[in-house]
Amino acid sequence: MNLTRAAPWPAGTAPFADPGETELLELSLGPQHPSTHGVFRMNALLDGETVVRLQPVFGYLHRNHEQLAERMSYLASMPFTDRLDYFCSLTNNWAYALTVEKLAGLEVPERAEYLRVILAELTRLQNHTVFLGFLLGDMGAWGSVLMYGFRQRDAVLDLFEALTGSRMMCDYLRFGGCRCDLPPGWAAAARLVVDSYPGFLDEMEQLLTENEILRARTMGIGGVEAKRLVNAGVSGPLLRAAGLSHDLRKVDRYGIYDRFSFRIPLGEKGDVYDRLMIRLLEMRESLNILDSALRDLPEGPVINPQAKLRNFRPPAGEAYGRIESPKGELGFYLISDQSPQPYRYRVRPPSLINLTLLEEMCVGAKIADVMVILGSIDIVLGEVDR
Amino acid sequence: MTDPDRLLSLLEAGLPGSAGRVRRWTNPGPSGQDALLVDPDAALEVALFLRDHPELQLDYCSNVTGVDWLPREVTESVTTTETVGGETKEVTKKVTRTEPGYLEAVYHLYSVALRHGPVILRLRAAGREAPAPLPSLTPVWRSAEFQEREIFDLYGISFSGHPDLRRLLLWDEFEGHPMRKDYVAPDEDGLPAIETAAAKGEANR
Amino acid sequence: MRKLKQLPGVGLLKGMLVTGRNFFGSYRNPRRLVTVSYPEQRLLLPESSRNFPFLVYDGNDSVEGLRCVACKTCERECPSGAIRIVQARDENGRPAKHPERFEIGIDACMGCQICAEVCPFDAIKMDSDYEHAATGRTRPMVHNKLRLAKSNTYYHRIKPREAAEVDARLEMERFRKEEARRKREEAARMKKEAAAKAAAAKPEAPENS
Amino acid sequence: MAVTIPSDAAPPPGRTSLAFPARRPGLTLAAAAGVLVVGTTLLVLLLDRKAPGILTGAVVEALAHPATAPLILKAGVLGWLAEGWGLGEPWLGLASISLSLFTIVAVFMGLFALTSIVERKVLARIQNRYGPNRAGLWGLLQPVADGIKMLTKEDIVPAGGDRWMHLLAPVMLAVPAFLVLALLPYGPGMTVVELGVGILFFFALGASAEVAVFMAGWSSNNKYSLLGAMRAIAQMISYEMPLLLAALAVVMLAGTLSPTLMVEAQAGHAFGFVPQWFVFTPWGLVGFVLFFIAALAESNRSPFDLPEGESELVAGHMTEYSGFRYAVFFLAEYIGLFGICGFAVALFLGGWHAPLPVLDFIPGYLWFFLKLYGLVLLAIWIRGTMPRVRIDQLLAFSWLFLIPTGFCVLAGAALWHFTGGGWLGWLVVTPVVTAPYFLLLPRLQSAEANALRTYRFSEE
Known part of the structure; x- marks a missing residue:
């Protein structure tokens, strides 16, 4: 794919014979680049520092996750879903488990539903926490915010490790419930983490929201009107930053989200600053959910006894399930032909589809803004390329 | 709002003559997500109608994916009347015939404005041969852009009307479409296969 | 549109206050530190921690x-x-x-x-x-x-907790097996005895009939 | 839950403990002491029999008069060269300048090594990490390790690059950076080269850095390098103006172009305790801030580190450099920072003067380095806090705010001169120099960025 336009001068003449004519610069950003969030590549066409065209190039981390899943049992795909968006393994687990439960018509015990909500909200917290750090890193703030975020996130990861055995690759949910019950003292520890979060958020707000450089770098950058975002399938905080109240926790009310009272923060412009602030505000709402979920956590079994671990064969049919992952709408589409493997296994990756409008957001901005816009979309290449 | 029968009647009212070209596809599973089987020729028209109808407003195309249906052998009992030696009688035979395979593109539509869904569209290509043309719905929903490219890449359905139909995940020189059910990965390193259960094809059965 | 009511640069100074606090805080309170000096210090792993x-x-x-x-x-x-x-x-x-x-x-x-x-x-x-x-x-x-x-x-x-659970379960299974075996043996013995009884009783039968 | 256990406690059960050698800080000290002893012995063996007497005398006198110790030591060595080796005039002058240069280069190389570790340590602590702490005591030998690593790395000239230009560029950057050091007034009578037009020379040297950066960017045959170099040019040209204007105000009031005389103009204390530094005047304060901001930009420090902005340009003009050439770039940047901070100290912070009369017993050159290092630490702190600005914002900031402020500072300095300072001066000059801050700076940001955003919440 040749991005450069045809040379405006005939061959053999001096390149700058016409003083008004300058050459566009084609710059390949990535796949090895400090701030493309992994092995992502963008072919940018620059006029000076201004972006004229920008084409994302995918696939450097492609491993055909879907084909792998179609060749192994339903259960065996669960640990692989951890590796899609490796920051949010538990929400990936949930989306997959939710779809399989739809496919097989499995009920989930109440305690397991509560655990899922708690873990999903903790996942959202830690994802948004490191998002702040990475975004600031993309702006060149040299890792301070990233480290504060990591410190806070570590507390959440400690909880994950104590419960699931792994900090990031949790592999915790099972069809019809959760793998194991909480270890003793976990709920109290989770309560401590939740209580420590507002202080952290206050500190971040003090550090970030009034910072003039940050405001100058983020305001009015990358905004696209909500209607176009919807048409392009963009979901999650990006859509809400543009002022559209669309949160699957409220729209679909999957799981037991209808039992919690929480609000959806909405932005106006949909620019990078709004995306940042929406995530900060969303974290506070997640804390409210966690607060009541930890309080109301009922006793009982954590897994539906009818759910089979081995030789699981859902009835023939298909199901599409989606949840509000921290990155956006994460969907799974499964077709069963009653064999132990799914006939079709499809992941609807929010990270990939949120990139649909990347060029539109970046054209006319400066090259440095491209990184900030990309950072504000919050992609994970494990999910983009699958 | 997403009951397929209701959708069909709306379609018939809004797009006369669509009855023959849009059919209902029933999901046998417990999820109850039935689909509309849309004739490829009518797909663009139907998609625009679904998006813009004030009662539907399916403005959000959540998921687009391909499915590869291999040719399958169907065994049916067929009853015919035969005349054997002047005697006419009904004979029931078991007939095995091969249903041709086809590639399918599945669209999951939602309405952000009205909060309903999913409405599922299924577009079936004529066969499994290489170009396997289907109309692209990217002009209707931009979110299909990358996903249709991915289907083109991994299944080999070529979407006519797509603004930029290239491989998405694999490189341009790649041969074959790896998500097809009959795809066999070339043996690149030539190393002897490791005798694990997975390699022997016994895994997870 | 309301304006941000602060002098330009104050936001930056606030940010510097936060980082400055963290700088001194990291000396005063070692718990703030994100990292540990690995071979000398180790994190205690929770019981459920797993890798291979x-x-x-x-x-x-x-x-x-x-x-x-x-x-x-x-x-x-x-x-x-x-x-x-x-x-x-x-x-x-x-x-x-x-x-x-x-x-x-x-x-x-x-x-x-x-x-x-x-x-x-x-x-x-x-x-x-x-x-x-x-x-x-x-x-x-x-x-x-x-x-x-x-x-x-x-x-x-x-993994003390998990291992104790496993041991108890295995013990219980062993006990059940033992019990089942005992019952089976008992049943077999009873059967045998009954058979022996029957056998003992049998020769008399024809006389009775 | 992250519980750390102290190192002397037994490892938790189930851990296979790998054998790591215990850390021995004593070893580092012993090695350093050994090097010192051997070095001194060698030196003494090289000298003739008159040397010990003269040199010991100089050392004793230097200890007695710490304020002028470097001068006394230098005079001692020169005296020994003249007496013991019978050196005549042209050679003696050469020896004198060589001694000064050697001392300055040694001091600043040490400072560079120290700063490279201090910066990493401070940034780490700002980010709540430990920072490098493995090489030697507190990680103090880290610069040595870095140096060895850099020296042993392959030196690559990219294919299609301009080889000689590529090789020359770091040198071209380092030489002017070091030349600046010769102009700094470290203490009374302690300027290496007493140049009447020191300030002028300083700006000339600063301008030559642009050439070197562009050489590096152009010769690398890399688009990132080229973009970085173009940014560097635009940035350095834009920020030389405010730097110059701020310095010009001092030139006007001190009535000299020589940094030494400028420092001397700041001697004394008002009311017996307020030092008469220029930073304690309204125009001087604004001028100092201006100078420091422009200095950050001139030395490519955060938040103005656009030429090497790693989040978009990987490493800017240094992308294609490796090994020792990269280290030289690094060195030149630090030395440039020291030089420019040294000028800030000389122009605004009273140079070698102590802030309070009671602190006069501390030698002047120590004060100078203390102040210089204070500014360096401030730069590090800023780096740990601030995100990078964008190129258009960077240029707008300079042309639309800093340069007008610079003119206001000039005017303020003139007014200060005519009012003769005092309360009248404060009254007149303060509004003049702060006017751009209140009038121009708020308009620099778009109305959008100045607006207070409120966020709606939806219950649905």
């Missing part, structure tokens, strides 16, 4: 005591195909209930613990030992049976 699987053996013999019966369930269920089992044969060539070879490629293993979950015999469990670094290139990435075998005592040491 190991095989549990009872008693002192790491070969004879293995709980594994080579049923190959884990080999079939392993998502990454990292487990390889060859079943042992006894002297008559019949399959024996222990593995001849049990290998886990820890380069392929992703520590998902599905093997430990599906094992019907509680024979494979997740270890939390993370120090697998080697200084040479030749150290094999495939761990064999000897390397994988670890005692039940070790299991108790790293």
Whole structure:
């Protein structure tokens, strides 16, 4: 794919014979680049520092996750879903488990539903926490915010490790419930983490929201009107930053989200600053959910006894399930032909589809803004390329 | 709002003559997500109608994916009347015939404005041969852009009307479409296969 | 549109206040630190922490005591195909209930613990030992049976709660089996006795009839 | 839950403990002491029999008069060269300048090594990490390790690059950076080269850095390098103006172009305790801030580190450099920072003067380095806090705010001169120099960026 336009001068003449004519610069950003969030590549066409065209190039981390899943049992795909968006393994687990439960018509015990909500909200917290750090890193703030975020996130990861055995690759949910019950003292520890979060958020707000450089770098950058975002399938905080109240926790009310009272923060412009602030505000709402979920956590079994671990064969049919992952709408589409493997296994990756409008957001901005816009979309290449 | 029968009647009212070209596809599973089987020729028209109808407003195309249906052998009992030696009688035979395979593109539509869904569209290509043309719905929903490219890449359905139909995940020189059910990965390193259960094809059965 | 009511630059100064506080705070309160000085300081792992699987053996013999019966369930269920089992044969060539070879490629293993979950015999469990670094290139990435075998005592040491549960369950199963066997034997004995009685009674029958 | 256990406690059960050698800080000290002893012995063996007497005398006198110790030591060595070796005039002058240069280069190389570790340590602590702490005591030998690593790395000239230009560029950057050091007034009578037009020379040297950066960017045959170099040119040209204007105000009031005389103009204390530094005047304060901001930009420090902005340009003009050439770039940047901070100290912070009369017993050159290092630490702190600005914002900031402020500072300095300072001066000059801050700076940001955003919440 040749991005450069045809040379405006005939061959053999001096390149700058016409003083008004300058050459566009084609710059390949990535796949090895400090701030493309992994092995992502963008072919940018620059006029000076201004972006004229920008084409994302995918696939450097492609491993055909879907084909792998179609060749192994339903259960065996669960640990692989951890590796899609490796920051949010538990929400990936949930989306997959939710779809399989739809496919097989499995009920989930109440305690397991509560655990899922708690873990999903903790996942959202830690994802948004490191998002702040990475975004600031993309702006060149040299890792301070990233480290504060990591410190806070570590507390959440400690909880994950104590419960699931792994900090990031949790592999915790099972069809019809959760793998194991909480270890003793976990709920109290989770309560401590939740209580420590507002202080952290206050500190971040003090550090970030009034910072003039940050405001100058983020305001009015990358905004696209909500209607176009919807048409392009963009979901999650990006859509809400543009002022559209669309949160699957409220729209679909999957799981037991209808039992919690929480609000959806909405932005106006949909620019990078709004995306940042929406995530900060969303974290506070997640804390409210966690607060009541930890309080109301009922006793009982954590897994539906009818759910089979081995030789699981859902009835023939298909199901599409989606949840509000921290990155956006994460969907799974499964077709069963009653064999132990799914006939079709499809992941609807929010990270990939949120990139649909990347060029539109970046054209006319400066090259440095491209990184900030990309950072504000919050992609994970494990999910983009699958 | 997403009951397929209701959708069909709306379609018939809004797009006369669509009855023959849009059919209902029933999901046998417990999820109850039935689909509309849309004739490829009518797909663009139907998609625009679904998006813009004030009662539907399916403005959000959540998921687009391909499915590869291999040719399958169907065994049916067929009853015919035969005349054997002047005697006419009904004979029931078991007939095995091969249903041709086809590639399918599945669209999951939602309405952000009205909060309903999913409405599922299924577009079936004529066969499994290489170009396997289907109309692209990217002009209707931009979110299909990358996903249709991915289907083109991994299944080999070529979407006519797509603004930029290239491989998405694999490189341009790649041969074959790896998500097809009959795809066999070339043996690149030539190393002897490791005798694990997975390699022997016994895994997870 | 309301304006931000502050002098330009104040936001930056506030930010510097935060970083300054963190600078001094990191000296005053070591708990603020994100990292630990690794070989000297270590984080305490929670009990459920997992990375690679190991095989549990009872008693002192790491070969004879293995709980594994080579049923190959884990080999079939392993998502990454990292487990390889060859079943042992006894002297008559019949399959024996222990593995001849049990290998886990820890380069392929992703520590998902599905093997430990599906094992019907509680024979494979997740270890939390993370120090697998080697200084040479030749150290094999495939761990064999000897390397994988670890005692039940070790299991108790790293995961006391879980191991105690497993032990209780195994004990209960053993007890049930024993009970069943006892009952079976009892039943057999009763049957035998009854048969003997019947046999004893039989010769008299024709006389009675 | 992250519980750390102290190192002397037994490792948790189940851990295979790898054998790590215990850390021995004593070893580092012993090695350093050994090097010192051997070095001194060698030196003494090289000298003739008159040397010990003369040199010991100089050392004793230097200890007695710490304020002028470097001068005394230098005079001692020169005296020994003249007496012991019988050196005549042209050689003696050469020896004198060589001694000064050697001392300055040694001091600043040490400072560079120290700063490279201090910066990493401070940034780490700002980010709540430990920072490098493995090489030697507190990680103090880290610069040595870095140096060895850099020296042993392959030196690559990219294919299609301009080889000689590529090789020359770091040198071209380092030489002017070091030349600046010769102009700094470290203490009374302690300027290496007493140049009447020191300030002028300083700006000339600063301008030559642009050439070197562009050479590096152009010769690398890399688009990132080229973009970085173009940014560097635009940035350095834009920020030389405010730097110059701020310095010009001092030139006007001190009535000299020589940094030494400028420092001397700031001697004394008002009311017996307020130092008469220029930073304690309204125009001087604004001028200092202006100078420091422009200095950050001139030395490519955060938040103005656009030429090497790693989040978009990987490493800017240094992308294709490796090994020792990269280290030279690094060195040149630090030395440039020291030089420009040294000028800030000389122009605004009273140079070698102590802030309070009671602190006069501390030698002047120590004060100078203390102040210089204070500014360096401030730069590090800023780096740990601030995100990078964008190129258009960077240029707008300079042309639309800093340069007008610079003119206001000039005017303020003139007014200060005519009012003769005092309360009248404060009254007149303060509004003049702060006017751009209140009038121009708020308009620099778009109305959008100045707006207070409120966020709606939806219950649905």
